[in-house]
Amino acid sequence: xSKITAQQWEQRMDAIxxxxxxxxxxxxxxxxxxxxxxxxxxxxxxxLHRLRYDDSLAALRLWAFIFSEKDRLFxxxxxxxxxxxxxxxxxxxxxxxxxxxxxxxxxxxxxxxxPCFAERPHLLEVAARYGAGEELCYVRxxxxxxxxxxxxxxxxxxxxxxxxxxxxxxxxxxxIEAIGMPVHWWEMPVRHERSALMRTGQFMRTRIGRTAYxxxxxxFAAGQLAGIRARLEDIAGLRITERMxxxxxxxxxxxxxxxxxxxxxxxxxxxxxxPGLEMMLAEFIAIHACSDPDESVAVLDGLLDIARAxxxxxxxxxxxxxxxxxxxxxxxxxTLVQLLEDLGxxxxxxEYMISHAFYELATDVSVIDAVAESSxxxxxxxxxxxxxxxxxxxxxxxxxxxxIISGISGASHCAFDEAAISHMVREELGLPVLxxxxxxxxxxxxxxxxxxxxxxxxxxxxxxxxxxxx
Amino acid sequence: xxxxxxxxxxxxxxxxxxxxxxxxxxxxxxxxPQAVIAGLGMRPVRLICSATPQAAHEGSRLVRPDVCPLVRxxxxxxxxxxxxxxxxxxxxxxxxxxxMRRGLDVLGDTLGAEVYPVQLPATRTPEAAAYYASEVVRxxxxxxxxxxxxxxxxxxxxxxxxxxxxxxxxxxxxxxxxVRPTVLHAMFHLLCIARPEGLxxxxxxxxxSETFCPRRTVLMIGGPLALEDTTALEELELLGIxxxxxxxxxxxxxxxxxxxxxxxxxxxxxxxAFSRPPCIRARPNDEAFDRIGHYIAxxxxxxxxxxSLTWCDLWHTERQRIGERxxxxxxxxxxxxxxxxxxxxxxxxxxxxxxxxx
Numbered sequence: 097x098s099k100i101t102a103q104q105w106e107q108r109m110d111a112i113x114x115x116x117x118x119x120x121x122x123x124x125x126x127x128x129x130x131x132x133x134x135x136x137x138x139x140x141x142x143x144l145h146r147l148r149y150d151d152s153l154a155a156l157r158l159w160a161f162i163f164s165e166k167d168r169l170f171x172x173x174x175x176x177x178x179x180x181x182x183x184x185x186x187x188x189x190x191x192x193x194x195x196x197x198x199x200x201x202x203x204x205x206x207x208x209x210x211p212c213f214a215e216r217p218h219l220l221e222v223a224a225r226y227g228a229g230e231e232l233c234y235v236r237x238x239x240x241x242x243x244x245x246x247x248x249x250x251x252x253x254x255x256x257x258x259x260x261x262x263x264x265x266x267x268x269x270x271x272i273e274a275i276g277m278p279v280h281w282w283e284m285p286v287r288h289e290r291s292a293l294m295r296t297g298q299f300m301r302t303r304i305g306r307t308a309y310x311x312x313x314x315x316f317a318a319g320q321l322a323g324i325r326a327r328l329e330d331i332a333g334l335r336i337t338e339r340m341x342x343x344x345x346x347x348x349x350x351x352x353x354x355x356x357x358x359x360x361x362x363x364x365x366x367x368x369x370x371p372g373l374e375m376m377l378a379e380f381i382a383i384h385a386c387s388d389p390d391e392s393v394a395v396l397d398g399l400l401d402i403a404r405a406x407x408x409x410x411x412x413x414x415x416x417x418x419x420x421x422x423x424x425x426x427x428x429x430x431t432l433v434q435l436l437e438d439l440g441x442x443x444x445x446x447e448y449m450i451s452h453a454f455y456e457l458a459t460d461v462s463v464i465d466a467v468a469e470s471s472x473x474x475x476x477x478x479x480x481x482x483x484x485x486x487x488x489x490x491x492x493x494x495x496x497x498x499x500i501i502s503g504i505s506g507a508s509h510c511a512f513d514e515a516a517i518s519h520m521v522r523e524e525l526g527l528p529v530l531x532x533x534x535x536x537x538x539x540x541x542x543x544x545x546x547x548x549x550x551x552x553x554x555x556x557x558x559x560x561x562x563x564x565x566x
Numbered sequence: 567x568x569x570x571x572x573x574x575x576x577x578x579x580x581x582x583x584x585x586x587x588x589x590x591x592x593x594x595x596x597x598x599p600q601a602v603i604a605g606l607g608m609r610p611v612r613l614i615c616s617a618t619p620q621a622a623h624e625g626s627r628l629v630r631p632d633v634c635p636l637v638r639x640x641x642x643x644x645x646x647x648x649x650x651x652x653x654x655x656x657x658x659x660x661x662x663x664x665x666m667r668r669g670l671d672v673l674g675d676t677l678g679a680e681v682y683p684v685q686l687p688a689t690r691t692p693e694a695a696a697y698y699a700s701e702v703v704r705x706x707x708x709x710x711x712x713x714x715x716x717x718x719x720x721x722x723x724x725x726x727x728x729x730x731x732x733x734x735x736x737x738x739x740x741x742x743x744x745v746r747p748t749v750l751h752a753m754f755h756l757l758c759i760a761r762p763e764g765l766x767x768x769x770x771x772x773x774x775s776e777t778f779c780p781r782r783t784v785l786m787i788g789g790p791l792a793l794e795d796t797t798a799l800e801e802l803e804l805l806g807i808x809x810x811x812x813x814x815x816x817x818x819x820x821x822x823x824x825x826x827x828x829x830x831x832x833x834x835x836x837x838x839a840f841s842r843p844p845c846i847r848a849r850p851n852d853e854a855f856d857r858i859g860h861y862i863a864x865x866x867x868x869x870x871x872x873x874s875l876t877w878c879d880l881w882h883t884e885r886q887r888i889g890e891r892x893x894x895x896x897x898x899x900x901x902x903x904x905x906x907x908x909x910x911x912x913x914x915x916x917x918x919x920x921x922x923x924x
């Protein structure tokens with residue numbers, strides 16, 4: 097089994113069973129979306145021409161699902177649905193907002209990938225005209241997209257999480273409001289580290305992530321989330337009942353459970369049954385369901401099926417014993433993941449700052465309380481040390497041989513995360529670490545980054561041979 | 567250096583010397599209700615100083631160079647154990663921005679400082695104010711427990727009254743426009759570190775000795791100006807330009823302290839401090855813009871001077887909107903405490919003086 101190009105997918109499209117194509121539909125309007133990466137590339141995401149893809153139908157469906165989100169959002173507007181733009185919390189707000197009937201929620205943050213996939217700085221240039229220049233991370237593309245409305249229709253409401261968030265996106269969100277977008281601001285509480293100094297606050301632990309948090313912070317988060325619910329009720333002109341919220345929680349738990357299971361299957365395998373890029377896209381479905389929760393479940397089921405089938409057949413897109421690399425912080429340049437695999441590596445563990453979105457929401461408390469507790473697992477709201485601990489634990493569990501930290505120039509957290517993660521990985525795991533900022537490099541891989549990755553992979557291979565020899 | 571400036575710096579040095587004999591709780595943001603620290607029997611000291619190239623360089627050993635220079639110099643000074651930073655017993659760390667929040671972690675985790683983190687909400691709702699108050703109360707209780715102290719509201723109340731008295735005097739002086747920019751700057755920093763009792767008299771004495779008659783007046787906005795960060799002020803002063811400083815190291819640190827009822831407990835001290843003029847980091851930040859607009863309407867300045875710190879996204883991204891909204895000549899400056907920064911600022915201010923017809 098090998099990976100194939102966008103053009104090869106295009107050539108195979110006619111051979112895809114009609115029944116499968118018909119199953120690939122999204123709401124509203126039961127729109128068919130199964131098109132090849134080649135077609136999506138021709139529609140503007142030029143980088144898709146340069147990538148190579150897993151050759152399963154499940155992977156094709158995943159790529160098409162992700163890249164058709166724009167169509168869904170515009171179709172929803174045409175059908176009179178409400179459109180909500182969640183910003184910054186990465187996983188919490190959609191559980192509440194999807195309780196509103198006939199509505200879709202997308203993350204404006206995800207537009208940070210758009211210039212890289214399009215291989216054009218258009219959105220960045222627009223953002224710069226409105227005050228968000230190169231000193232900010234690529235998330236400023238969200239401002240450009242809010243101006244041009246090329247990627248989504250004008251949102252009925254932007255739901256902006258501030259407080260324990262990065263400075264760059266806080267600034268971008270303010271500029272988004274300044275151009276006239278309706279914004280509901282809510283405060284994301286900082287998750288203070290438990291320490292010997294903090295003697296009087298009541299600390300709890302999240303049920304799955306086992307993250308320590310102050311109960312006062314969770315309570316405050318719950319109050320803020322209740323405020324979002326009330327604002328959505330105003331906008332939608334209806335009461336959001338517990339039953340509606342519960343149905344949304346059930347749908348998101350179905351997604352979260354599948355993403356969690358998929359990660360476990362793929363990252364624990366000696367030869368991962370799915371490539372890194374497909375896994376990255378699948379992981380991001382967890383935060384907002386790519387504007388269609390029901391179809392998300394079907395897409396993830398397809399990936400789980402193919403992963404299980406390949407594992408049982410000992411089949412994989414990778415050769416024997418690829419070098420196991422843990423990847424921290426998603427790379428804006430998707431071709432770097434491909435480069436890693438071309439160099440003999442495989443991603444066997446990730447921390448893309450959305451790891452809280454893989455944990456199922458508690459079902460024995462109100463939805464608001466469950467989401468508030470889940471938000472206490474968010475790596476963004478806590479310390480770099482907490483994130484480093486999570487990375488060390490996962491890298492150890494999945495048997496990583498090295499760790500790559502791909503930073504984002506201008507991102508306020510990256511300036512601290514890199515040192516904390518590198519230090520802890522080296523100290524506790526004794527593994528090599530490669531960290532670099534990913535530059536905007538349309539049409540080709542940045543030569544400097546490529547050289548660093550090549551050298552890093554040589555180090556990991558040498559290390560493996562040395563260990564085997566010893 | 568003018569005699570008044572020299573006198574003020576001398577007083578700052580004298581106050582610093584006195585700090586050697588006190589238990590110091592240091593902080594950075596003017597939204598901390600310092601009176602509650604006084605209520606604990608500790609000395610609240612706002613450390614926006616020692617912003618030197620050496621400290622910035624040392625900070626860059628521990629965090630990346632693209633971290634805000636204020637945070638880097640904080641880390642650098644604590645790492646080098648120099649100046650006032652070496653005297654600090656505890657840090658009350660207000661999480662004002664992502665860099666500061668994470669920088670405080672470095673202070674505690676890497677450098678072993680005793681840091682009490684407090685979230686200062688960016689939103690300005692009653693719920694946010696109440697949460698901030700609960701954070702401050704929790705912190706006071708933790709400090710009590712860790713240092714065997716007992717909070718005394720009488721002490722806090724007296725500090726609050728003295729601080730308000732000094733603040734009123736300083737506010738009147740700042741708005742009067744007859745004090746040199748460097749002197750005014752030093753006065754604000756004196757208030758950051760000194761006991762407020764009797765400071766109003768010192769301020770008034772100093773102001774009465776001043777004979778500054780500005781040819782033009784500018785409003786200064788932007789991020790905090792460290793004590794040593796005087797290049798822009800000196801240049802403006804040389805050109806005969808008076809400065810009304812609106813930043814949180816200027817009138818922004820006073821506006822909440824000068825009026826209103828005296829708080830009666832820790833939570834109400836916190837809510838009063840939280841109600842200070844909103845910083846640009848507030849979400850939404852339209853009140854921060856409105857505040858600038860009110861000062862412009864009242865004082866009719868000739869121009870705006872905007873100075874922010876390198877890598878401060880929260881201020882940096884607002885330059886354009888500020889320019890568009892107020893329609894006054896706008897000079898944008900950026901400081902990073904590095905060698906060479908001063909010369910860059912001088913050149914820009916010199917060019918700007920032509921815009922002002924000087």
